[in-house]
Amino acid sequence: MSLNRRHILMGAAAGTATLYAPAVIGQAKPRVVVVGGGPGGATAAKYVARDSQGAINVTLVEPGASFTTCFHSNLYLGGYKTFEEITHSYDELTKKYAINHARKTAAFIDRETKTVNLDDSSTLSYDKLVIAPGIDLKYDSVPGWGREHETAMPHAWKAGPQTQLLKKRLMEVPDGGVIVMIAPPNPYRCPPGPYERVSMMAHVLKATGRTRCKIIVLDPKETYSKQGLFQAGWEQHYPGMVEWLGPKIHDGIKSVDPRTNTVETGFETYKNVALVNVIPAQMAGRIAHEAKLADPGGFCPIDPVNMKSRHDPNIFVIGDACIPGDMPKSAFAANSQGKVAANAIRHELTGSRLFPAKYTNTCWSLIQTDDAVKVGGAYEPKDGKISATETYVSKPGEDAAARKQTQAENLGWYAGIVTDMFS
Amino acid sequence: MRNGGGNVFRIAAGLVSGLLAASALANAPASALGKGDRELGEYLSSMCVACHQLSGRVSGGIPAIVAWPDDQFVAVIQSYKDGTRDNETMRTISHRLSQDEIEALAAYFGSLPAPKTP
Numbered sequence: 001m002s003l004n005r006r007h008i009l010m011g012a013a014a015g016t017a018t019l020y021a022p023a024v025i026g027q028a029k030p031r032v033v034v035v036g037g038g039p040g041g042a043t044a045a046k047y048v049a050r051d052s053q054g055a056i057n058v059t060l061v062e063p064g065a066s067f068t069t070c071f072h073s074n075l076y077l078g079g080y081k082t083f084e085e086i087t088h089s090y091d092e093l094t095k096k097y098a099i100n101h102a103r104k105t106a107a108f109i110d111r112e113t114k115t116v117n118l119d120d121s122s123t124l125s126y127d128k129l130v131i132a133p134g135i136d137l138k139y140d141s142v143p144g145w146g147r148e149h150e151t152a153m154p155h156a157w158k159a160g161p162q163t164q165l166l167k168k169r170l171m172e173v174p175d176g177g178v179i180v181m182i183a184p185p186n187p188y189r190c191p192p193g194p195y196e197r198v199s200m201m202a203h204v205l206k207a208t209g210r211t212r213c214k215i216i217v218l219d220p221k222e223t224y225s226k227q228g229l230f231q232a233g234w235e236q237h238y239p240g241m242v243e244w245l246g247p248k249i250h251d252g253i254k255s256v257d258p259r260t261n262t263v264e265t266g267f268e269t270y271k272n273v274a275l276v277n278v279i280p281a282q283m284a285g286r287i288a289h290e291a292k293l294a295d296p297g298g299f300c301p302i303d304p305v306n307m308k309s310r311h312d313p314n315i316f317v318i319g320d321a322c323i324p325g326d327m328p329k330s331a332f333a334a335n336s337q338g339k340v341a342a343n344a345i346r347h348e349l350t351g352s353r354l355f356p357a358k359y360t361n362t363c364w365s366l367i368q369t370d371d372a373v374k375v376g377g378a379y380e381p382k383d384g385k386i387s388a389t390e391t392y393v394s395k396p397g398e399d400a401a402a403r404k405q406t407q408a409e410n411l412g413w414y415a416g417i418v419t420d421m422f423s
Numbered sequence: 424m425r426n427g428g429g430n431v432f433r434i435a436a437g438l439v440s441g442l443l444a445a446s447a448l449a450n451a452p453a454s455a456l457g458k459g460d461r462e463l464g465e466y467l468s469s470m471c472v473a474c475h476q477l478s479g480r481v482s483g484g485i486p487a488i489v490a491w492p493d494d495q496f497v498a499v500i501q502s503y504k505d506g507t508r509d510n511e512t513m514r515t516i517s518h519r520l521s522q523d524e525i526e527a528l529a530a531y532f533g534s535l536p537a538p539k540t541p
Contacts, residue, residue, distance in 0.1 A: 047469070332473060335473055336469075336470070336473065339469040343466060353462060353463075353466075355463065355466040355467075358467070358470060358519065360470050360473065360515075360516065362474075362512050374511070374512070376511070376512055376515065377515060378515050378516065378518070378519045380519075389518075389519060390515045390518055390519070391515075392511040392512075392514070392515055393511075394511075405484055406484075407484075408483045408484025409474075409483065409484040409485060409512070410483070410484075411482070411483035411484070412474060412481075412482045412483025412484045412485030413473070413474045413483070413485060414483075415476070415480075415482035415483060415485070416472065416473060416474040416475060416476050416482060416485055417473045417474065419476050419477075419478075419480075420472050420473055420476075
């Protein structure tokens with residue numbers, strides 16, 4: 001790391017900082033490393049760096065120069081947003097708050113020596129580590145489908161080229177074509193996401209005159225998020241175009257064949273499917289498993305008071321990789337968890353005031369133009385987990401004005417939260 | 424004091440003086456800062472700024488909440504709490520806030536500058 005103006009500035013502040021840094025008197029400036037620049041990681045990096053005002057050296061390990069959000073990627077699919085509008089550079093975040101951006105992939109974590117080894121064989125030492133790797137897909141969870149088939153049958157559950165591929169494939173579906181979505185089992189990223197995606201697919205098909213198309217959802221779950229709201233919306237806006245089948249009806253996915261675009265269930269075999277969208281089972285990102293921070297269920301247990309790993313007091317796990325109690329795996333939740341972790345980290349490293357954890361979440365979903373619904377809640381540590389203190393969901397049969405207002409909120413929230421994360 | 428608090432977000436300009444200003448805020452009793460505990464308000468504001476922008480920029484259906492008089496801020500949150508105003512998200516947020524926390528938020532957001540172009 002070369003010496004530059006930022007480091008000189010940070011050095012100038014260090015003498016003052018140590019007055020308020022009981023944990024590091026006589027030592028170099030404390031170091032926080034954040035692995036992963038998604039909603040959780042970007043937020044944690046920003047809040048530690050911004051609020052410690054140079055007293056903590058923050059490094060964000062993230063190979064990308066920009067981040068494409070999974071949230072609102074369905075609005076890209078539906079034609080409401082461009083790909084550029086859901087893609088955000090790290091430049092402002094890293095420059096404004098003097099965050100060192102290591103454009104590398106974290107290869108592994110050595111918990112004994114408190115170092116993160118990067119894919120170029122360099123290492124970063126940390127006093128506190130934030131792990132926010134998001135999800136990895138379980139490529140062996142759908143019989144016949146694997147990593148090598150994600151072009152033939154895209155998942156589009158990590159935003160980027162897969163998202164663009166899914167949209168391209170959707171535009172190629174002929175009128176009368178069948179789309180099959182294989183929905184994921186719990187727990188997974190963005191509980192209403194698959195069903196908002198179905199809505200946006202139907203919206204595009206209808207808007208382009210392809211109303212003889214059918215979208216079949218093969219779901220391993222008996223129920224899903226906002227189920228009544230989505231199903232009422234599909235009946236209202238897309239009659240006859242969406243068919244949702246639970247496991248009692250389809251009797252399980254027996255196999256898929258990416259060469260022939262065939263999906264076989266215990267109930268029916270779908271041949272010559274125009275588009276198969278496989279959203280597989282999920283687990284915490286690889287690095288969390290290799291650092292032995294995950295439980296057998298695939299995700300990482302945390303202390304709900306501060307988001308600290310149950311397995312290591314110097315590591316915080318936030319976002320989709322953690323076990324969030326009653327919270328869903330959402331960008332809003334990751335952002336909220338990042339702030340709680342940042343407050344706890346600053347307290348431990350600099351002696352700043354420690355405030356009680358308060359978590360919030362809202363997930364908006366667009367069903368059709370100006371028809372949006374939401375689900376959300378407030379959460380606090382209780383009974384050893386993040387517990388809901390109050391939750392809400394949009395009411396069935398709301399008037400059009402309320403749904404339009406909810407979509408206006410949705411758009412305003414996006415502008416607000418990406419500002420909060422990336423600038 | 425309000426101007427000093429604004430330095431919290433200007434790291435590049437006057438890093439050391441910003442640090443001192445923030446430290447002074449942290450060490451001062453809440454009563455000296457006005458009715459609400461501004462530092463608590465700054466922490467709690469992290470709940471709000473997932474939607475409401477600190478710059479006061481209005482986007483979509485999310486209004487600006489900066490630079491309001493403290494009393495007005497408290498009254499608006501109370502109106503969600505008692506059901507006079509009805510928005511599920513704001514109702515849920517308001518229910519979790521104590522009077523001290525509402526006043527802390529009012530002190531913090533009230534200390535932020537209004538946007539130059541509304």
